Amino acid sequence: MQDSNIVSQVIKIENTNRKLATHFAICSGLHLRYLIDLDGGAKRLSENISTYSKKLSLLMQFINIIPFPILNRMKLGYFAKVELNKEVETCRQNVQKKHWNMIVGTYDEKQKIVLQCFNTSKNADFIKIGNAATEKEMNAEISFLQQKRVYSTFDIPQLLGSISRADGATFNIQITKEFVGDKVEPILTQEIVEIYKELSRDKKNGLEFSHGDFAPWNLKRNGDKYTLFDWEHCDYRMPGFDLMHYATIVQKVLNSKELSEAFDEGLKNIHQFLPGFSIEKEIFLKEFKKLRTQNN
Secondary structure, eight states: OOOOOHHHHHEEEEEOOTTTOSEEEEEETTEEEEEEETTTHHHHHHHHOOOOOHHHHHHHHHHHHSOHHHHHHTTSEEEEEEEEOHHHHHHHHHTTOSEEEEEEOOSSTTOOEEEEEEOSSSOOEEEEEEOGGGHHHHHHHHHHHHTOOOOSSEEOOOEEEEEOGGGTOSSEEEEEEOOOOEEOOSSOOHHHHHHHHHHTTOEETTEEEEOSSOOGGGEEEETTEEEEOOOTTOEEESTTHHHHHHHHHIIIIISOOOHHHHHHHHHHHHHTTOTTOOOOHHHHHHHHHHHHHHHO
8 A cells, every 4th residue: 555655755864873863763664653852752752652552562661761772783773864844844943842753654645744842841742744645634633623622521632733735835734732641441431431422412413523533542541631632534423433433443453353243342342331322333334444444
């Protein structure tokens, strides 16, 4: 599957020595996955990445405790001199954060890039960057965040600014305040059900408002408060979709169930909290597959 070419559009990167380097590059095979600022970037990145992958969890531990020269000798990455595209660099300077890490999205036609921009003692800002391939999704998320909706069971990211290709820019760019917190355990709980209930109160023409990718990895928990992020697929959908999506995706992705079985297991879990919950399986699975194709 072809990627969106956004990496080559956003950065110019050169393998170099420690003295000339600005970042440490982590790759997966031939693909760049992370650029880590040499000044405090490892700690910032490892604290922000919430993952259910044992391999990635181990990597985050490594970069936080093992010096870059040793990681380089272990062939886990290399020193790099990196320059940002001028448009992106202007955005980075405008947020007044000296340092930045880069998180590179999945290598497919919907690939995006996120910069984690930070100073030593302050919270970071996130700059999400997309090109024509992800225009629909990024516009949907920016439009939603601009509404500044307020919920009682969860927060949404605070939008600081945005740039649109429709206005002549090279990229669609979204700038938000960093949202911090711990990863959410990948199980259905009463709190997750309450988030779904509040979100789905917004109804229109027999449909209810939906996040579209409601899943543990798009939530963070800070104390008793959640933040729900990545709203690129928000829209109005069949009643119950988000809750069924959450219960199904956990079974499919994390418990390796076939999709039909994941649905059945997920529905059983939902019935522990909402015994009367029902949803048309075939219609749900059709929409689920459509969204997963867009997300992958």
